[in-house]
Amino acid sequence: MNVLMCAISYIPPNRKLFNSRHKLTRRELQSSSAAEVDWSTTLDVSLDEDSSLILYAVPVVGSVSRCGRSEDRTRSSTMSSDSGEDLFEPDLRSRLQSSLSLESLIQENKKRISAHHESLDLINSTGHNAASIKTSAKQEIAKLRDRNTHLFGRAELLQEQWDKVRRCHDPTVLLIEIGKNGLYWFGIPSDLRPAVYRCCLYQLGGSPPLGKVFDAMARCCADEILAAQIYQNIRRIFPFITDPDSPLRQANAVEARLSSKYPGLHYHLTQTLKLNLIDAFVRPFLINALIYAFSSHASIGMELLDVVVLAVYYRDLGRFMLDEFLFSVLEQTHFKFFSDRKQEVEQQLTNIRFELADVLEESRRLHGRFIIGQVST
Known part of the structure; x- marks a missing residue:
């Protein structure tokens, strides 16, 4: 019975590392969420159960991820008439779920980097002098790290490009803006998607x-x-x-x-x-x-x-x-x-x-x- 309880409660090191890397703190949310939240009782929550998002390391923050959803969705896809605010207002959820395929590639590269490190550790622990294998593994690790650096840089650039689109006050030029340089091929943020789809789709019988x-x-x-x-x-x-x-x-x-x-x-x-x-x-x-x-x-x-x-x-x-x-x-x-x-x-x-x-x-x-x-x- 004790062995069973230990097996259930044991959290492997890779899961602990995953949780520590993909967690949102209350302080980070206070500046990005407009929801009314009792921050004295809200806990930091990370994703550690199987779901459709676990492969892509998307953080979920308890009840905060659900509150105000319909209100924010309505507000994000309508035009401000008098205040001069941006046409689109991205909420926390849309920012977290932007370009999930990019995040998937980053996580896959991290897994491959970890696998190469494990191979190097195994070679070192056995005392083998496999210089060519070590060199190849180190080169592959460096290549994967460079690749991830590029992907992180791309994510930042895409965020800047989409922020420019959000500052567009004329919905009639929305498709022109997202078509520049093939921007829409990288995935449309969820707060912009309804407006884009309305521009593209016909009502057909x-x-x-x-x-x-x-x-x-x-x-x-x-x-x-x-x-x-x-x-x-x-x-x-x-x-x-x-x-x-x-x-x-x-x-x-x-x-x-x-x-x-x-x-x-x-x-x-x-x-x-x-x-x-x-x-x-x-x-x-x-x-x-x-x-x-x-x-x-x-x-x-x-x-x-x-x-x-x-x-x-x-x-x-x-x-x-x-x-x-x-x-x-x-x-x-x-x-x-x-x-x-x-x-x-x-x-x-x-x-x-x-x-x-x-x-x-x-x-x-x-x-x-x-x-x-x-x-x-």
């Missing part, structure tokens, strides 16, 4: 949205009405992923590029398994990749949804899905589809898994070169 893609979007944005509006706009621009009978106009180009980039996979699917590449592979691949992205990545899925909504507005969704998203996900998963049995390939398509943060980062390197370059210089 048609049959009610159905299917797993819609269900995943509804869970991602926690708003079925908004998800239905986005789905209808996607159906108008790129019906290939919403209607199973819709043909793909770019089929020849997609097949040619897939054959060039992954010739072995193309040969296996078309010659060994005799599959229709577009209808039996590309379509379910895209659909299931979107379902997984929106269902399993919580708030990072909203960053993908931002890109989808803006791509709908610019009528660029087909290019993004077929030129970028498809091949970025394939880069992580292409080796999983070489089974000689069609059923196993179909099962792999259904259970597709990948790192969404890395997929988004690929597009940001392409469309946000100016912002990334500013951090590097």
Whole structure:
């Protein structure tokens, strides 16, 4: 019984370090939260239970994270008429949840740094004189630290850029501002998102949205009405992923590029398994990749949804899905589809898994070169 209690109460060192690094103090909150809080009794709370945010190290501050939410949301997306205040007023929650994919990359690099340190400690403890391995590990640690320094710098720069957007008093130029230098590719802050979506989405009729893609979007944005509006706009621009009978106009180009980039996979699917590449592979691949992205990545899925909504507005969704998203996900998963049995390939398509943060980062390197370059210089 005592052993069981010890096992339950034991907190490993890596969890203690995580908690110490990702905690908000009362003093930090007093200057950033407008809520009425009894600071004499409110405790510092860190995230140490499994949730959709734990992978991305987003601090949650007890009841403070919930109080005044609807009031702040309404105030943040409306224009001040007489006071001359900024058009958008970010609340604490929106600032904490800005660019979660960036935070995910930072945390992943930290894990890799810790793994290399553990390898070095193991080598030193055993007395081996593996000079080349030590040098390689130290070089990788230095590279990862430089990478994280760059990511932290990018986060600060993005915050400055979004603060400039918030000072915009004319909602009609909002899309122009967030389109500068590919800013929206890095994720739209939650306090700005409603206004941006209103500018981008049309009110469309048609049959009610159905299917797993819609269900995943509804869970991602926690708003079925908004998800239905986005789905209808996607159906108008790129019906290939919403209607199973819709043909793909770019089929020849997609097949040619897939054959060039992954010739072995193309040969296996078309010659060994005799599959229709577009209808039996590309379509379910895209659909299931979107379902997984929106269902399993919580708030990072909203960053993908931002890109989808803006791509709908610019009528660029087909290019993004077929030129970028498809091949970025394939880069992580292409080796999983070489089974000689069609059923196993179909099962792999259904259970597709990948790192969404890395997929988004690929597009940001392409469309946000100016912002990334500013951090590097």
